[in-house]
Amino acid sequence: MIPSAKLQAQRVWKIFGGQQEAEVVAVQDLSLHVGVNEFVSLVGPSGCGKSTFLMMAAGLESISAGDIWIDGKPITGPGADRGMVFQSYTLFPWLSVEENIRFALKKSKLSRREQDALVREHIQLVGLEGFERAYPNQLSGGMRQRVAIARALVYKPEMLLMDEPFGALDAQTRLQMQELLLNVWQTHRTTVLFITHDVEEALLLSDRIYVMTARPGRIKAEVVVDLPRPRNLLDTESDPRFAALRRQVLTLIREEAQRAAASGEFAGAT
């Protein structure tokens, strides 16, 4: 076991179906780790089992074989130590921005006043001042994801699990959100496991990147992103080192895409 790891997965398998149904091996013999306050991305072709792995790490999906530890303790179920941000659909439409963020503090022992302060602080953090009383159906996609991020941070989970949080946004908004997350993370360091299929996004944000194989998903390669910090969109992406890393990761992914196409496997759910 790696002593400094916040999250460690060892030889994890996930097999869906069985009995009467056909088996789907979604995750095969996957091992990885995320260090304390480290930002790690998981990239790979769609349908390779990224979301499934994240669900297991969140304790929302059972593990077929192998182990996942948080702070050296095996996962037993979902908990408030791991915050999640999904691609969509997770804001509560009947609650305002403020109430959505406060909802995450339902189980908190803080006083009402302390909660108010936390909610206000996090609204500022994601730049939503002035929208406290707006409802999700009045917000743009980017603003909704800001609320989701604030809500996942406000109860101070020890780790964030993010599943393509910017996947549904348009290119412009996506860049803005990448910068926002980068700044938030660089000022409030926390442990992040981030799923994306956007290689530039992964490079900009991460300390390390795991590239997965096509289904059944295993770790194909590990890439250390040794770009200097603090980073920002313009400088980091024009760093020659960035281009080299980008090429390296894209090549790995392309190999997988070709291998998957050759074996007649079509991309499944993302």
Place this chain on the structure above:
Amino acid sequence: MSGSVPSQRPAELRRQPVRLLELRREIPRRWYLGAGVGFIALFLIAWIALTAGQWVSPIFLPSPLAVLAELRSQAASGVLWQDLWASVYRIMVGWVLSTVLAVPIGVLMGNFRFFEGLFEPFIDLVRYMPAVAFVPLTILWLGVGDAQKFAILFIGVFFQQVLMIMDNVKTVPREMIQVSYTFGLSQWEILRSVILPAAMPGIWDTFRITVGWAWTYLVVAELVAANVGLGYRIMRAQRFLETDQIILGILIIGLLGLFTDYLFKWSYRRLFPWALQSR
């Protein structure tokens, strides 16, 4: 590119032609409303023309005036109010009985596969049985009082309502539930403070639709063994060929159905403004 001269709104805008029949094109509101009112007016005119010109015998189709006269005499004698109250009361009790059972059972079925497996085969079996066929049985079991009317309304509404509520509950996105677990909530807390509020607008719409069905089952409920009620009045009028009474009864039931429908639509907008499509 735009120069330094501030852009000024043109004094005159081009007139947009009204295109009524174009795929998916919005039309002016007055045309939309006017068409609906116009169609009803056309229907009334046709009715008046048919009856005034003596094209059809009043036994088959009485004139609107005859129906109005019938309305006036029923209102004066008090029969109308008795019928109205008896029917509204039956609808309310029958529908509420169905609903207080359908909501918890539908919510359980939508959330726990076990309950879906437990109840669905039975419900599927019963829901295609015609409510009319239960009239003799319910009289045998419950007698000729209001309880029998409630039972028929219940049978007509409940089995479909449960399945609709189950579907309403199932539309709550899985990710919304999953993210709630990460706030440390238990499944009962999630059921209460996430799934129920999220499903409520859909359930409210199911209320609207099912109360409409209750109105359509009213005549069946008052088919036999009744001596008051809008449906009963229609059945009795049939025996004496009092067509004006029949038409009056049908119209009143239709209008009341429309009214409850509107009530639910109106309260929906009040209760769930956050669920309305914006932009």
